[in-house]
């Protein structure tokens with residue numbers, strides 16, 4: 001059932017899954033100031049909500065998110081402030097929330113919409129999805145973390161070709177590059193997203209949150225740092241009720257019933 005009133009988002013929580021739908025379909029869900037602020041608030045609220053064990057971000061209508069709202073024109077925009085105060089906290093909130101975040105990319109993602117989709121932990125896409133950096137078309141540079149994401153995933157030359165619009169990144173190519181975990185026909189995206197998020201929401205949420213922390217840290221860590229972090233967080237995970245339940249279920253040859261702790 002819907003549980004928050006937002007101007008630019010639809011939001012509901014069901015069976016442990018918070019689904020946040022960007023809801024400005026006439027503008028392909030472009031990020032205006034209200035949407036940036038509400039999306040950050042919704043992600044933080046889902047992080048705090050003990051009922052929520054997985055978060056889905058998707059778009060209403062035919063687009064996922066067309067990046068910054070360009071309808072206000074190009075004049076007098078405070079790029080550094082807006083990025084620092086609004087876009088960057090959004091990307092960091094997705095990376096820091098200790099719950100799995102799924103981007104369900106229903107159509108075109110452009111500009112910071114690509115950054116937003118690829119900030120998620122898992123990306124599932126419709127066959128109609130396209131990832132269009134678009135920044136260069138309006139003489140801007142990539143932002144919201146996209147440079148790092150693409151260079152790490154694809155290497156410098158492939159990332160540059162995509163960022164300069166010399167190479168398309170459609171759903172099939174994103175799948176092949178490992179940026180997207182599954183591509184499904186558009187009419188099955190909702191069902192497949194619910195199934196994926198449902199599996200995550202019945203998983204060991206505490207251990208999943210710690211795994212996410214390790215994955216993020218590993219991107220910049222040495223082997224020694226990774227080994228130390230894994231040992232420290234295993235100490236935490238191993239003391240959780242879900243670990244005891246997982247081991248009991250193994251011994252009893254049944255499916256585990258994780259409660260997220």
Ligand code: T3D
Nearest residue numbers: 026027028030066067068069070071079082110111112134
């Ligand atoms: O402060 C700062 O701005 C810094 C932050 C920057 C971050 C960024 O994201 S910069 C990049 C901004 N985004 C873009 O440049 C993408 C612009 N959009 C497009 O290139 C194309 O619309 C798409 C490739 C995404 C999709 O093309 P297509 O042909 O499928 O759709 P369309 O016909 O172009 O768009 C449909 C409608 O959505 C259209 O409205 P209309 O004419 O039917 O009333 C179009 O104006 C609107 N729309 C699309 N993108 C945006 C948008 N409205 C506002 N802002 C948009 N970004």
